[in-house]
Amino acid sequence: MKPENFPKEIRPFIIPQHEGELIYRCLGCGQQYGIDKLLYTCPDCAQVLLIYDLNFEGLKKIPGEIWRKIFDYRKMLTIPALKGIYLYHEFIGPVIPLDSVIYLGEGHTPIVEANDFLQQKAGVRFYFKNDGQNPSASFKDRGMASALSYIHFLVQKGSVSDVLAICASTGDTSAAAALYASYLQPHVKSAVLLPHKKVTPQQLSQPLGSGASVFEIPGVFDDCMKVVEALSEKYNVALLNSKNAWRILGQESYSYEIAQSFEYDMENKVVVVPIGNAGNITAVISGFLRFYETGIITSLPKILGVQSQHANPVYRYYLEPDAGKRKFRPVIVKSSVAQAAMIGNPVSMPRVIHLVDAYNRMSDRQNVFFVEVSEQSIMDWELLANRNGHIACTHGGESLAGLVEARKQKIVGNNDVAVVDSTAHALKFSGFQEMYFEKSFPAEFEIVPDPALMNAPVYVHPKDLLKVPAPGKPLQGAEFDYFVERISEEVATRLSLKKVLKA
Numbered sequence: 001m002k003p004e005n006f007p008k009e010i011r012p013f014i015i016p017q018h019e020g021e022l023i024y025r026c027l028g029c030g031q032q033y034g035i036d037k038l039l040y041t042c043p044d045c046a047q048v049l050l051i052y053d054l055n056f057e058g059l060k061k062i063p064g065e066i067w068r069k070i071f072d073y074r075k076m077l078t079i080p081a082l083k084g085i086y087l088y089h090e091f092i093g094p095v096i097p098l099d100s101v102i103y104l105g106e107g108h109t110p111i112v113e114a115n116d117f118l119q120q121k122a123g124v125r126f127y128f129k130n131d132g133q134n135p136s137a138s139f140k141d142r143g144m145a146s147a148l149s150y151i152h153f154l155v156q157k158g159s160v161s162d163v164l165a166i167c168a169s170t171g172d173t174s175a176a177a178a179l180y181a182s183y184l185q186p187h188v189k190s191a192v193l194l195p196h197k198k199v200t201p202q203q204l205s206q207p208l209g210s211g212a213s214v215f216e217i218p219g220v221f222d223d224c225m226k227v228v229e230a231l232s233e234k235y236n237v238a239l240l241n242s243k244n245a246w247r248i249l250g251q252e253s254y255s256y257e258i259a260q261s262f263e264y265d266m267e268n269k270v271v272v273v274p275i276g277n278a279g280n281i282t283a284v285i286s287g288f289l290r291f292y293e294t295g296i297i298t299s300l301p302k303i304l305g306v307q308s309q310h311a312n313p314v315y316r317y318y319l320e321p322d323a324g325k326r327k328f329r330p331v332i333v334k335s336s337v338a339q340a341a342m343i344g345n346p347v348s349m350p351r352v353i354h355l356v357d358a359y360n361r362m363s364d365r366q367n368v369f370f371v372e373v374s375e376q377s378i379m380d381w382e383l384l385a386n387r388n389g390h391i392a393c394t395h396g397g398e399s400l401a402g403l404v405e406a407r408k409q410k411i412v413g414n415n416d417v418a419v420v421d422s423t424a425h426a427l428k429f430s431g432f433q434e435m436y437f438e439k440s441f442p443a444e445f446e447i448v449p450d451p452a453l454m455n456a457p458v459y460v461h462p463k464d465l466l467k468v469p470a471p472g473k474p475l476q477g478a479e480f481d482y483f484v485e486r487i488s489e490e491v492a493t494r495l496s497l498k499k500v501l502k503a
């Protein structure tokens with residue numbers, strides 16, 4: 001639909017007009033910095049930053065009801081820059097001109113209700129939000145669209161040139177970074193650092209396919225992260241990890257989309273996210289807060305953060321009920337099927353502490369909760385979900401296992417409706433499914449396959465069938481007819497098929 005055809009009260013807003021005045025704010029000393037330069041940490045005290053809009057008050061002048069209409073009508077526009085995360089431009093990057101926006105199809109991911117069987121099994125009403133249906137098959141595209149649109153803006157302004165974008169990754173960050181950077185080549189090149197053998201073959205293939213320089217480093221993600229931090233301190237590179245606050249801004253779109261999907265009614269809703277480096281939960285909390293402060297939503301959903309027992313520093317931190325006594329201690333991670341969340345020292349921990357506090361205060365009650373789940377339950381719930389029409393990755397399984405645990409602990413009530421984040425596509429982590437089906441999990445995962453969830457292909461080649469077709473060597477005539485007959489008999493027997501009675 002063309003802008004001139006929108007209702008009168010929406011028309012002035014349908015193309016974003018709000019001019020933001022974005023600044024980085026340090027979570028340590030509170031110092032503010034302009035965004036004309038890429039900053040990752042406070043130059044003064046080295047703490048992490050978040051981006052705020054000094055003109056945010058301006059957004060509050062528009063009533064929530066009008067905002068809701070703006071976003072709903074805006075979906076009818078055909079302008080690519082406003083199709084993805086920048087549908088919420090005023091909230092995500094109100095300094096980025098629309099012609100700097102990189103839109104590769106990210107965002108607007110489906111929300112799919114679980115069938116009756118699965119909801120009954122889980123003991124709670126829930127939907128999956130399939131962030132694996134983003135272009136590089138994980139939610140990381142939301143943050144990259146934001147970070148790379150900003151870099152693109154700087155390139156167009158002439159304030160940077162020949163950018164080398166760099167990140168450490170548990171797999172999906174590098175896939176997303178390499179994809180978005182490749183769209184901007186030759187102005188932007190990318191390099192990714194991965195923990196050797198700790199990303200899946202599918203994830204490794206992604207940055208390679210996008211033409212990034214790929215480096216495999218001994219150790220785990222936390223070690224890669226230190227190397228990348230050292231590089232970004234000493235050399236002129238653009239860091240694309242979620243330490244980069246632009247990533248967080250883009251990922252806030254996840255919350256905005258959930259609000260919009262439920263017609264902005266967040267009453268009795270629970271939003272479930274897995275936690276690794278804690279960028280995602282930071283963004284989810286921050287997003288709901290911004291919509292709440294502008295009256296677009298009138299209640300804040302419950303937030304449930306989930307961690308594996310094998311990588312649970314955030315969960316452990318909040319085990320201490322007395323906020324004054326809490327002390328953050330990094331953990332040494334063990335092998336986890338939720339591999340993209342296998343992080344012992346999350347970079348965004350200070351952001352989590354800051355935002356959880358603000359969120360609970362705004363909600364007037366505890367409204368952010370954390371649970372831990374076993375590796376076994378992660379796999380079992382992922383596989384069960386996918387046998388019921390879903391495409392959940394292991395982290396989607398982790399989120400669902402966490403929801404079930406929270407229901408048991410009565411953190412989630414009878415009337416609650418949950419939105420479970422399947423952060424990536426099942427196919428990225430199919431190797432874990434394979435280990436489950438083939439009973440080949442190394443002992444450290446502590447996973448014993450449930451035969452009811454196992455599956456394997458059956459090779460059909462009856463012994464007496466001597467001639468079979470092969471590529472370039474088809475069978476013909478009677479030989480081919482015999483082949484078809486014998487194989488179909490065999491398949492029918494295995495499936496106990498009944499013959500059709502001919503009239």
Ligand SMILES: *Cc1c(COP(=O)(O)O)cnc(C)c1O
Binds near residue numbers: 274276278
């Ligand atoms: C990155 C990632 C996570 C963890 O998100 P954080 O922002 O690091 O907490 C979870 N699942 C998948 C599939 C990921 O790629």
Ligand SMILES: [Zn+2]
Binds near residue numbers: 026028043044
């Ligand atoms: Zn500071």
